[in-house]
Amino acid sequence: MAIQRPKGTADLLPDDSLKWQYVEETAKIILGDYQFHEIRTPIFESYDLFSRGVGETSDIVSKEMYDFYDKGKRHMSLRPEGTAPVVRAYVENKLFGPEYAKPYKVYYMGPMFRYERPQGGRMRQFHQLGVEVFGSTNPAVDVESMSLAMDLFKELGLEHLTLVINSLGDSASRIAYREALIAYLEPHFNELSEDSQIRLHKNPLRVLDSKNKKDQEIVQQAPSILDYLSEDSQKHLEQVKEMLDALNIPYTVDSNMVRGLDYYNHTIFEIMSDAPGFGAITTICAGGRYDGLVEELGGPETPGFGFALGLERLMLTLEAEKIDIPNLHELDVYVVGIGEETNVEALKLVQAIRSAGFSAERDYFDRKAKAQFKTAAKLKAKVVLTLGEEELKNGQVNFKVMKNGKESTVSLKEAYQDFEKLFNLKTADMTAFNEFFNKED
Numbered sequence: 001m002a003i004q005r006p007k008g009t010a011d012l013l014p015d016d017s018l019k020w021q022y023v024e025e026t027a028k029i030i031l032g033d034y035q036f037h038e039i040r041t042p043i044f045e046s047y048d049l050f051s052r053g054v055g056e057t058s059d060i061v062s063k064e065m066y067d068f069y070d071k072g073k074r075h076m077s078l079r080p081e082g083t084a085p086v087v088r089a090y091v092e093n094k095l096f097g098p099e100y101a102k103p104y105k106v107y108y109m110g111p112m113f114r115y116e117r118p119q120g121g122r123m124r125q126f127h128q129l130g131v132e133v134f135g136s137t138n139p140a141v142d143v144e145s146m147s148l149a150m151d152l153f154k155e156l157g158l159e160h161l162t163l164v165i166n167s168l169g170d171s172a173s174r175i176a177y178r179e180a181l182i183a184y185l186e187p188h189f190n191e192l193s194e195d196s197q198i199r200l201h202k203n204p205l206r207v208l209d210s211k212n213k214k215d216q217e218i219v220q221q222a223p224s225i226l227d228y229l230s231e232d233s234q235k236h237l238e239q240v241k242e243m244l245d246a247l248n249i250p251y252t253v254d255s256n257m258v259r260g261l262d263y264y265n266h267t268i269f270e271i272m273s274d275a276p277g278f279g280a281i282t283t284i285c286a287g288g289r290y291d292g293l294v295e296e297l298g299g300p301e302t303p304g305f306g307f308a309l310g311l312e313r314l315m316l317t318l319e320a321e322k323i324d325i326p327n328l329h330e331l332d333v334y335v336v337g338i339g340e341e342t343n344v345e346a347l348k349l350v351q352a353i354r355s356a357g358f359s360a361e362r363d364y365f366d367r368k369a370k371a372q373f374k375t376a377a378k379l380k381a382k383v384v385l386t387l388g389e390e391e392l393k394n395g396q397v398n399f400k401v402m403k404n405g406k407e408s409t410v411s412l413k414e415a416y417q418d419f420e421k422l423f424n425l426k427t428a429d430m431t432a433f434n435e436f437f438n439k440e441d
């Protein structure tokens with residue numbers, strides 16, 4: 001039996017990767033507008049980075065790590081998320097130093113690995129685009145980061161999106177809330193799911209996040225974290241809301257929303273799609289503030305804010321909203337060569353066209369003209385150049401503009417000398433020009 005790809009992974013074939021490239025290029029432009037610069041960290045890291053950074057009791061660390069011992073018996077893990085590695089790099093490279101801009105802003109894009117049960121939009125190797133901002137507690141940082149994600153979605157044409165925010169408060173708020181939540185949940189202990197029973201004392205906030213129906217019923221009546229926020233936390237949340245309003249970004253507050261990673265405080269948010277044809281509402285982007293994480297990982301006390309956006313889920317959302325993605329790699333020219341004797345000239349021609357900065361493809365099988373034209377149409381070539389015995393003898397080539405069917409004969413010399421000029425001249429849309437002059441008459 002032939003070997004198959006591992007469960008929960010995907011082969012991105014060229015038709016898909018064209019779409020991915022479009023999304024990535026669009027994202028890079030927006031990230032540039034916001035002055036985020038790219039950071040690339042290793043695909044694997046010390047296991048301890050995640051157990052300390054993401055939290056021992058999180059699903060990611062307790063169940064989903066792709067960890068292994070290397071030949072030097074070091075405990076390593078394929079990265080399950082991007083924030084802990086970026087924080088490690090921030091500390092290790094002393095990016096808090098005076099020579100670096102503040103706040104320090106980076107983004108990453110790449111594969112993450114989690115040992116999960118694969119299903120729609122849930123994979124073992126998936127991809128995230130994430131941003132991190134270090135060094136500012138200003139709620140404007142929270143709001144601009146959310147706005148960046150919304151801008152990207154809007155630019156891609158997505159419409160069915162909901163922004164949900166919440167506050168997890170500072171550590172004093174959370175300790176008070178934790179106690180109240182445990183006190184509320186304890187009498188319901190026997191009705192809780194097994195997972196939630198375990199979480200009740202280890203990490204009670206995660207019970208709020210349970211996907212179990214009965215758990216969800218119980219937490220409906222649970223105390224709200226919003227009633228336990230310290231004055232500072234309340235003020236931070238109010239400012240975030242005010243700024244979202246100022247930018248006319250619609251949002252809802254869900255006091256039962258928590259995040260799967262343990263490092264968050266103050267603002268957290270999720271962006272979900274409720275596109276028809278997508279089934280249940282799905283989170284595409286999630287993040288929040290993590291003011292204690294840099295210190296936790298050995299750096300100086302530094303506030304932080306970040307989010308991660310699941311690219312597979314984003315692609316599914318684009319599909320659900322039936323958004324056409326433009327092809328960034330359209331074919332400019334297809335060279336049809338009729339007869340074996342045109343082989344060398346066809347070679348010279350495609351190479352000259354490529355050197356002039358256009359994309360070119362040709363036939364390699366000495367096929368009939370009709371078959372070659374069919375291929376040109378399939379590849380959506382803008383122009384087809386045809387070389388036959390006759391053209392070759394006269395040093396000419398037939399130039400056909402596919403969108404309007406216009407054909408003309410041009411000299412090969414002209415094509416070799418300045419292909420760009422020739423291409424622009426022949427493909428320029430004359431309709432608007434003609435209409436203008438006809439009206440003047």
Ligand code: ATP
Pocket residue numbers: 081114116121122123124125126127128259260261283284285286287308309310311312313
């Ligand atoms: P979930 O509740 O769906 O498990 P999470 O809280 O584990 O999500 P995060 O760690 O916040 O997710 O990751 C941010 C985003 O990355 C998610 O909103 C989602 O779009 C994407 N993502 C997370 N896990 C996976 C996965 N296994 N496969 C594909 N995308 C994923």
Ligand code: MG
Pocket residue numbers: 059260
């Ligand atoms: Mg998860």
